[in-house]
Amino acid sequence: MATISATCYLFILSWLCPTTLCGTVLEDLKNLHPPPKFNSTIITNCLNNPSLRYCNSSPMNFDEIFKFTIVASHLCNESKNPNCIESFPKGNFPIDVLHCTQIHDLDLSINEFSGDIPIQSFSPLTNLTFLNLSYNCFSESEEQSDSQFFKRFNASSFLHSGALLDHRKFFTLKVVILFVGFPMLVILMVIFLAWLCFQRPDLLPRKLQRRRTTFTPAILNAATSGFSSRNLVGKSDVVHIYKGFLRDGTQVKIEMYWDEISREKYKKFVEECKVLSELDHKNIVRVLGWCKSRKFRAVITEWRREENVEMWLLSESAPPPPWSHRVKVLMGVVECMRYLQKEWPQVDYDLNTNSVLLTQDLEPLISRFRVVDHNTSSTRNICKFGVFMLEVILNRKGEEKFEGDADGFIKHMRRVDPEELHQMIDERMELSETSFHQAKQAISLGLMCIEKSGSEQPSLAFICNSIARAYKATLVLPSANHTRSHADNRFRGHKT
Numbered sequence: 001m002a003t004i005s006a007t008c009y010l011f012i013l014s015w016l017c018p019t020t021l022c023g024t025v026l027e028d029l030k031n032l033h034p035p036p037k038f039n040s041t042i043i044t045n046c047l048n049n050p051s052l053r054y055c056n057s058s059p060m061n062f063d064e065i066f067k068f069t070i071v072a073s074h075l076c077n078e079s080k081n082p083n084c085i086e087s088f089p090k091g092n093f094p095i096d097v098l099h100c101t102q103i104h105d106l107d108l109s110i111n112e113f114s115g116d117i118p119i120q121s122f123s124p125l126t127n128l129t130f131l132n133l134s135y136n137c138f139s140e141s142e143e144q145s146d147s148q149f150f151k152r153f154n155a156s157s158f159l160h161s162g163a164l165l166d167h168r169k170f171f172t173l174k175v176v177i178l179f180v181g182f183p184m185l186v187i188l189m190v191i192f193l194a195w196l197c198f199q200r201p202d203l204l205p206r207k208l209q210r211r212r213t214t215f216t217p218a219i220l221n222a223a224t225s226g227f228s229s230r231n232l233v234g235k236s237d238v239v240h241i242y243k244g245f246l247r248d249g250t251q252v253k254i255e256m257y258w259d260e261i262s263r264e265k266y267k268k269f270v271e272e273c274k275v276l277s278e279l280d281h282k283n284i285v286r287v288l289g290w291c292k293s294r295k296f297r298a299v300i301t302e303w304r305r306e307e308n309v310e311m312w313l314l315s316e317s318a319p320p321p322p323w324s325h326r327v328k329v330l331m332g333v334v335e336c337m338r339y340l341q342k343e344w345p346q347v348d349y350d351l352n353t354n355s356v357l358l359t360q361d362l363e364p365l366i367s368r369f370r371v372v373d374h375n376t377s378s379t380r381n382i383c384k385f386g387v388f389m390l391e392v393i394l395n396r397k398g399e400e401k402f403e404g405d406a407d408g409f410i411k412h413m414r415r416v417d418p419e420e421l422h423q424m425i426d427e428r429m430e431l432s433e434t435s436f437h438q439a440k441q442a443i444s445l446g447l448m449c450i451e452k453s454g455s456e457q458p459s460l461a462f463i464c465n466s467i468a469r470a471y472k473a474t475l476v477l478p479s480a481n482h483t484r485s486h487a488d489n490r491f492r493g494h495k496t
Contacts, residue, residue: 032066032067032070033066034062034063034066038062038066039062042054042060042062042065043060053111054068054069091113091114091115092113092114092115093108093113093115093116093117093118093138094108094113095118095121098118098121098122098124098125101124101125101126101127102127103125103127103128104127104128104129104130105128105129105130105131106125106128106130106131106132107130107131107132108132108133108136109132109133109134109135109136110134110135110136111135111136112136112137113133113136113137113138114136114137114138114139115138115139116138116139117133117138117149117163119149122149131153131157132156132157133157133158133161133163134156134157134158134159134160134161135159135160135161136160136161136162136163137161137162138161138162138163139162139163140162140163140164150163150164198216199216199218199219200216200218200219200222201216201219202219202222202246202247202248203247212288212289213273213274213277213288213289213290214289214290214291215288215289215290215291215298215300216291217291217293219246219247219291220242220244220254220256220291220298220300222247223244223245223246223247223252223254224242224243224244224254225244227242231243231244233253237258238257238258238259239255239256239257239258240255240256240258241253241254241255241256242254242256243303250288250302251302251303252288252300252301252302252303253300253301253302253303253304254298254299254300255298255299255300255301256296256297256298257296257297257298257299258295258296261297266292266297269290269297270290270292271371272370272371273287273289273290273299275344275346275347275371276347276369276371277289277290278344279340279344279347279369281335281336281339281340282332282363283332283333283335283336283339283363283364283365283366284336284339284365284366285301285302285304285357285365285366285367286301286302287299287300287301287369288300288301288302301367304357304359304365304367305357305358305359305360307357307358308353308354308355308356308357308358309329309353309354309356309357309358309364309392310352310353310354311354312358313353313391313392313426320426320428320429321429322429322430323429323431323435323438323439323474324471324474324475325362326392326393326429327438327442327467327470327471327474328362328471328474329356329358329362329364329392330388330389330392330442330467330471331467331468331471332363332364333351333356333364333366333385333388334385334460334463334464334467335464336364336366337351337381337385337460338460338461338464340376341376341378341381341460345375345376346371346372346373346374346375346376347369347370347371347372347376348369348370348371348372348376349366349368349369349370349381350366350367350368350369351366351381351384351385351387351388352384352387352388352391353388353391353392355367355368356388378460379457381460382449382457382458382460382463383410383449383450383457385449385463386445386446386447386448386449386450387409387410387413387446387449387450389442389445389446389449390413390443390446390447390450393425393426393439393442393443393446394421394424394425394426394443410450413446413447413450414447414450414451414452418440418443418444418447421443421447422440422443425439425440425443434473435474438470438473438474441466441470442467442470445458445463445466445467449463
């Protein structure tokens with residue numbers, strides 16, 4: 001219910017006291033009674049406009065409504081404001097009331113006023129000694145709360161008005177933030193850091209990162225753009241091969257295996273990956289680590305150009321590899337074999353022309369490994385290198401005579417006369433006399449490597465020294481040296 005009580009000592013209602021000077025307006029109201037049909041008029045007004053404030057009271061006190069209406073009418077008349085109305089609408093503060101500058105007491109409580117209190121408009125009310133704005137819905141403002149206006153009246157003038165900051169409420173809020181919000185923030189930060197450490201350690205600052213051999217599915221997902229099909233470079237029923245980029249820019253090859261394996265096999269898989277990730281040689285495709293999730297396991301290696309030695313030898317779009325380049329490839333392979341034999345004898349490897357990759361600098365890269373329960377056989381590895389060396393030197397077309405597995409190739413090589421093998425040297429190479437002699441020596445060395453008896457095989461150190469001498473010789477050969485084609489028979493009679 002809209003309530004206004006005010007005392008104007010300088011203004012007298014002339015229609016109430018035409019000849020004599022009356023007392024206060026409030027005293028005159030005691031002797032007044034509502035006019036006829038006042039009650040029905042009020043009811044009709046409420047039916048037509050339910051937003052009128054006196055319509056919200058239940059039950060209606062028509063005497064009080066009459067008094068308040070008289071007071072409001074008097075204040076409107078004295079304010080000389082043509083826009084003044086007798087009842088206050090819901091909403092902002094009725095600033096027109098303040099045009100009655102001689103108000104002593106002003107009660108605007110329980111009016112559901114909202115918005116800001118017009119503090120500056122109260123300045124002309126120098127006689128105002130009592131103010132009650134309680135039980136309204138004013139906007140709370142720290143700036144207003146510090147105003148001199150609120151220091152002019154005590155807190156009882158603004159009870160539940162919303163105008164004053166409730167410091168107890170803010171203190172309680174601070175306590176809640178301190179004892180509840182801050183621990184929650186710490187917990188969330190710990191959870192986020194834990195997620196970073198266990199799911200995306202690559203997002204941590206470099207100083208906090210350690211050498212990583214285990215990769216999470218989240219890291220692989222980010223590296224392949226969500227395992228995008230455009231990054232899928234190979235696929236079978238069991239394995240999917242993706243190309244990706246780690247956060248530090250490293251380009252990687254991700255082999256994802258979808259087959260189900262037992263816990264024991266997975267344990268062996270992890271142990272094998274741990275060993276392979278420790279291999280460190282310039283002629284080895286680096287194994288960066290592995291990943292295990294509920295759906296797949298993966299091996300992550302560095303990305304290398306997908307060209308192997310076999311493709312390099314048989315390429316029709318490029319000139320045939322010269323003898324010096326072939327010796328360089330043999331040199332890199334045998335150096336890698338010595339490293340593995342000395343440092344990682346438990347690591348077995350596949351050594352053939354389609355499993356050895358090449359870099360743009362013609363550095364060979366052994367790419368297929370496995371860890372065995374015992375040290376690898378030196379005899380078997382030397383035999384594999386002998387086959388590899390013969391394949392690099394001989395004309396590949398000659399293999400049509402002995403198609404089959406490596407064992408068939410070895411058996412055939414053991415039966416062929418060395419002089420016949422000299423005729424099979426890759427005819428596309430332009431060999432000088434010295435180079436041709438080196439090629440024949442290399443063939444003889446390859447035949448020694450594939451001997452049945454391990455005692456007749458050369459040692460890996462001997463092989464390495466022999467190829468090193470040939471490689472050094474290729475670095476100093478004069479470019480204008482005499483050359484020969486395979487059709488030239490001048491050196492056919494040379495013996496090894």
